[in-house]
Amino acid sequence: MSEVNWPFRRGSTMSIRSAQGVYLETSDGQQILDAAGGAIVSNIGHGRERVVEAVAKATRDYSYVVPPWLTPSRQALADVLSEHWLPPELSRIHITSGGSEAVESGIKLALQYHAAGGERDRSLILARVPSYHGTTLATAGLSGHAVRKRGLESALTVFPSAPTPYLLRCPLGRNHPDAGEYYAQALRQAIIDAGPNRIAALLAEPITGSSGGALVPPDDYWPKVREICNEYGVLIIMDEVMTGFGRTGSRFGYQHWPFVPDILVSGKGLAGGYAPLGGVYASEAIGQAIDQSPFNVMFHTFGAHPAACAAAAEVLTIIDEEQLVERAAQQGKRLAEKLDARLRPLPWVAEVRGRGLLQAVEVVSDPDSLQPFPESADIANRIVARALDHGVFYYGGGTGEFRDMVCMGPAFTVQDEHLDTMAEVLAQSIEEVCG
Ligand SMILES: Cc1ncc(COP(=O)(O)O)c(C=O)c1O
Structure with missing residues (x-):
């Protein structure tokens, strides 16, 4: 066999x-x-039979339709997302077919947003170690994941990075009360070292997934990082591929703290495993800047697959109902x-x-x-x-x-x-x- x-x-x-x-x-x-x-x-x-039925119906009604066109299942997912899940600040929705693609799309949106505003030098993404953002060459390069980079190092772009808050192993001491400030300042230093006008965005998980083993940052970390990023014109791309859609006990992981990212990325739980799907959600300011530019946001052929959107709309509805x-x-x-x-x-x-x-x-x-x-x-x-x-x-x-x-x-x-x-x-x- x-x-x-x-x-x-x-x-x-x-x-x-x-x-x-x-x-x-x-x-x-x-x-x-x-x-x-x-x-x-x-x-x-x-x-879950309801999800199976929704997928079957979408498949029966229209198997494949190019991603920029609407289908009832795509519309249903967009409605569920904007009415029940996304914060009002993130009004633009781009659906992909998985997490790595969604992260990569988020990065491209950040680059195109800056380019549209005449800041083409902002070509670097700041990432953190440990972290994981995907398996394509760009997302693997950005991942602070030594094991998943092995054998690829010579082909991966090296990006600037900052340490992920790791309270157990904080250099100030285990669970140190100043850890939030320490890691926020380490991030500021990484921006300064790379050249503040060169960084397009910070790419980070709100709570680090398997690469760091569910690392939860101290409470003052994310609000401080938001301030620092604002100060240097750096966008925040929140990778919620693992933490999104309820996994950490809030709708999104970042919502444990009082701040909002500029771009949010999801995957995994979006369709609950009933279909492969990812999504990128951006602010109106980013959407409008790209709309008014000559740039395209290209789709992957299987992005927003109609049956996968049907699965996700049903999964997200079940999460709310129950x-x-x-x-x-x-x-x-x-x-x-x-x-x-x-x-x-x-x-x-x-x-x-x-x-x-x-x-x-x-x-x-x-x-x-x-x-x-x-x-x-x-x-x-x-x-x-x-x-x-x-x-x-x-x-x-x-x-x-x-x-x-x-x-x-x-x-x-x-x-x-x-x-x-x-x-x-x-x-x-x-x-x-x-x-
Ligand atoms: C935080 C995070 N980002 C991105 C990815 C990549 O997603 P995918 O494997 O669907 O491409 C993963 C996958 O484990 C992840 O945990």
């Missing part, structure tokens, strides 16, 4: 024949608790408490952290010095593999010097007994691998 999964390592093949709620079923009938919602994607769970954002906040708190109680006493757990239903555990060889295990020990991947043997799927995280994190992002419908299993199986797997 030939394999269809060539990009992945041989031996890692799983074969799933069905999925329902928060469970996957393998071809040989094993039930797997999907504690990661796939790649932190499945936010309403598997097998109040699943509030549920993500509530179940996220419970998960954090259960993880804390079961995992913190283990001698290898440096921290349990996250917000809402994006939670992670960082594993080290010595929690006092925070010394990680050697990279060659491949601890996070081994924990994930061991847990899979116990019937639970977690998402490995961390990269390079920031490593050995295990991330969780189940569907917002997850029940208390699933949260108990997630804490128990993770503790057991860590003990078995590290002990």
Whole structure:
């Protein structure tokens, strides 16, 4: 039998024949608790008939239509987004077919906005380390993700970068009260070093996803960064591919703090895993500047695919009807408490952290010095593999010097007994691998 999964390592093949709620079923009938919602994607769970029907209807009515034209499903998604999800400041919508494309489109909007205003020298994007923004050459270049850049380094553009707030490992000390100011000033310095008139935008996740293992910044960080970016004319592109649409217990991750980005990027949970889809949302000022310029915003052939838009409109409606954002906040708190109680006493757990239903555990060889295990020990991947043997799927995280994190992002419908299993199986797997 030939394999269809060539990009992945041989031996890692799983074969799933069905999925329902928060469970996957393998071809040989094993039930797997999907504690990661796939790649932190499945936010309403598997097998929702309403979404299946919406996709079927769109496919029946019109299979493919060029992205700039409207279909009822595209209109429905635009209406749901603007009436129920996006803040009034972000009125322009551009739909892509995935996260990397959406990030890249966001970057292009920022560049074209500045070029339209006569600032063509603003050609640099400031990014942060650790971070992840996608797998195309541009987004991989911007990602502070050493492991996913390996073998590509010579072809990747090197962009200016600032450190991502990492309270556990803050150079001022663990959970230092001045950490927000420290990291905000580090970002200011990165802008100054690169040349303030050269930076088009800051690209950042509000809460860092798997690359940093759910790193939540201190409360004063984002408002300070907003001020600094305003001061230097730098746009903020918020990468909410992982954190968007309720994952962290608010509609978007940035909404935990009092500021608004200029461009917002989404993917993953937008269509809940029922279809591939991404989206970029920009301010009216950016939209108008590009409208009045001679520049095009080019589409990808499969951007805003009609069936995928139908899926997303239905998924977002279900999230609202079932109040699943509030549920993500509530179940996220419970998960954090259960993880804390079961995992913190283990001698290898440096921290349990996250917000809402994006939670992670960082594993080290010595929690006092925070010394990680050697990279060659491949601890996070081994924990994930061991847990899979116990019937639970977690998402490995961390990269390079920031490593050995295990991330969780189940569907917002997850029940208390699933949260108990997630804490128990993770503790057991860590003990078995590290002990
Ligand atoms: C924060 C963030 N940005 C961008 C991406 C890239 O999205 P995609 O894999 O859909 O291209 C990801 C994927 O993990 C992500 O987590």
